[in-house]
Amino acid sequence: MKQVYICQDTIIGVFSAIHDAWMENRDDDSGIALRGQMMPKMFCEYTEVEENEQKSIAVERLIKKNLGYNAYWDIYHALLSDDCEKADAVYHTMLDARQIKDSKRIMEHLSNPHVARVFELSRKVGNEAHIFTEFIRFRELENGVLFSEIAPKSQVLTCIADHFTNRFPLENWIVYDQTHEIFLAHQARRKWVLVQGEALNTEAAGKISEKEGKFENLWKMFCRSISIDERGNPNLQRGHLPICYRKNMTEFN
Template sequence: MRKMYICTDSVTGIFSAVYEAWKSGRDSDTCGIVFRGKVEQELFCEYCEIEESERKALAVEKMILRHLGERAYWDIYHAALSEREEKGNAILGAMLEARRIPDSTKIMDHLSHPMVEKVFEMSRSVDGEAHQLKGFLRFRELEGGILFAEITPKNRVLTCLAPHFSDRLPTENWMIYDKNHREIALHEAGKRWVLASDDTLDFEKTRNISEAERHFSELWKGFCRTISIEERSNPRCQRQHLPLWYRVNMTEFDAS
């Protein structure tokens, strides 16, 4: 009978499930991971709610870094941030496969294995979206001087974006709000960034932008209109470089 470990859709949840599956000594054919609230029960499967903890997640993290290497760790970590529901099984399957090959640090070269291939694809998708958002993300200054940005990503990329902006804006107070996953990256000037749920966010205050922000927003939109050449407009090419779902939160596409 196949044993399915039920966890939350988070890095801590997935790594805690991997911890339990690894400890059981089962192979990928006899165990799997499903997410709480998305369980579709199948015949001949035993479902087990796991106890999630930072201790288990850290133990798995250390194991990956020690036995699979840093490259595999980042691929697995990025895959855990993916929007795809099969990511738990893919990560578990790739790690169990690493246990079978002579050199576990070469696991991400085994793309012929379906689970390793999925981890690689999901990692590349997450990394690509995070890379694009580093350029497409737009901060606006609120009345209190805090820089605030909204994003609507497909994947959970906040933990990929926050270190980037923490390095570039270390002396600023800023927030990045992921509307799709209801999470916020918070950074206080001179301190480390933290991740929080949107329960802590006062949405009313995020609509009150400063006068300077209002002025520079108009200047920026005017500049973008001025440099455009109508005769050379190519919407299809523009969408390849800047997909439509990014434009919702970009100043230059705000009609207000």
């Protein structure tokens, strides 16, 4: 029977499952599924895998040593996507890398369906992260913290963290991922951190500073003043700025 390892939809969770599957050496007779995102199949035996940081570190080292850093980042970004079969694609990509002469060139084998899937997911996450570096809008709260809310499909917070840390190194700021309920927090002059398991205080997040209210009105007025109704092109605008991103942008509120 095929052995399927069930894990949490996190980097540590997936790497822990890959570790267990790899150590048992089941090869193509095994697979990995995400908890809550799988459909039971016949002739399969399911094993629950708990997150384990040591296992995750071991797999990370294995990938970097044998597949290289470029492949590792493709795998890392692919695991941030919202695809329910991403973990299995990554696992079989690692297995298939053992069948080629130079395992560090595995991501060049796009004729392999697993490799092609990992490459596609990695590019998708990278594109979405790039979009959010342009579309994120911060607002200043009464306590002086810069706050932003986004609703990404993928878990892009770690992809955009360094960008905003470099832009606002002297500011206290928070980006809240509504989809995955995760906070990206940065304290002035320090490194960023991810915060999970905490609920958003909507009351505090809604209290903006007096200065922020004035600047928001000025920004909306500016956007209205530069627009030309006669030259409006909604289809072209949606191509550059999809509707799904607008609900958290100041100029569309």
